[in-house]
Amino acid sequence: MTDISALIATARAAALNAHAPYSRFAVGAALLMENGDVITGANVENASYGLSLCAETVAIATASAAGRLREIVAIAVIGGAMDTDGRPTGTVPVSPCGRCRQIINEAAQMGGRDLPVHCGAAEGDAVRTYRLSDLLPDAFGPSDLGIS
Numbered sequence: 001m002t003d004i005s006a007l008i009a010t011a012r013a014a015a016l017n018a019h020a021p022y023s024r025f026a027v028g029a030a031l032l033m034e035n036g037d038v039i040t041g042a043n044v045e046n047a048s049y050g051l052s053l054c055a056e057t058v059a060i061a062t063a064s065a066a067g068r069l070r071e072i073v074a075i076a077v078i079g080g081a082m083d084t085d086g087r088p089t090g091t092v093p094v095s096p097c098g099r100c101r102q103i104i105n106e107a108a109q110m111g112g113r114d115l116p117v118h119c120g121a122a123e124g125d126a127v128r129t130y131r132l133s134d135l136l137p138d139a140f141g142p143s144d145l146g147i148s
Contacts, residue, residue, distance in 0.1 A: 007032055007076040008120040008127060014040035014055065015078055015088045015122065021045060022052075026088040026122075027079035029055035031063055034071040039063050043079075055079075056100040060107050070111040075104060080122030088122035095119040095128070101136040108132050109141040109148065 007030050015028030020043055027043040041059030045052040053061075056077060063069055077100075080090035096104060096117065108115045115132045133139070142148060 004076070004118050004127060004129070005125075007038065007074065008078060008118060010038050010040060011055075011076040011078045011120065012088070012122065014042045014059075015080075016086070017042040018055070018082075018086075018088070019044045020082060022047070022049065024082045025079060026082050026086070027055040027077065027094065028088070029059040030076045031059050031072050032074040032076075033063070033068060034073055039066075039068075054097060054100045054103075056096050057103050060103055063107070069107050072107050072111055072115065073113065074116045074118065076118040076120060078120040078122055090122045091124040091126055093119040093121050093126050093128045095130070095135065101132070102139070102141075104132055105136055105139045105141045109139075109143050112148065 010030040011028040015026040018026035022045050029041045031039045041055045043055045079094035080088035117130050119128045
């Protein structure tokens with residue numbers, strides 16, 4: 001899968017699995033791997049808010065657990081306020097939070113890539129594509145510690 005719209009659609013499907021009873025804001029993420037596989041994640045909130053996990057973090061941790069952290073070639077993220085059925089809504093693209101940008105940077109540096117980050121809306125065709133270096137300029141990561 002190299003089609004951005006298909007990667008966004010996969011992120012939208014992942015958002016349907018969000019556990020977001022507190023914020024009522026569902027986020028889905030889809031990672032495109034070197035071999036075309038896609039790994040997904042959805043946000044998981046916790047009553048102790050600081051323990052909540054963002055969709056991007058869930059997807060990247062899943063890739064890492066499978067030994068595939070260095071294989072990520074692109075990421076798609078969508079999000080929106082949940083309707084009464086738990087579906088994300090909205091037509092404005094959502095981008096990764098600062099913490100997730102740092103988590104994405106770790107994977108990007110480990111893979112030696114400046115990852116494209118496709119930010120989509122929960123509904124409609126609006127997509128904004130960035131390079132990670134545009135979202136997190138002068139990032140601190142493994143390369144600063146001599147790790148690659």
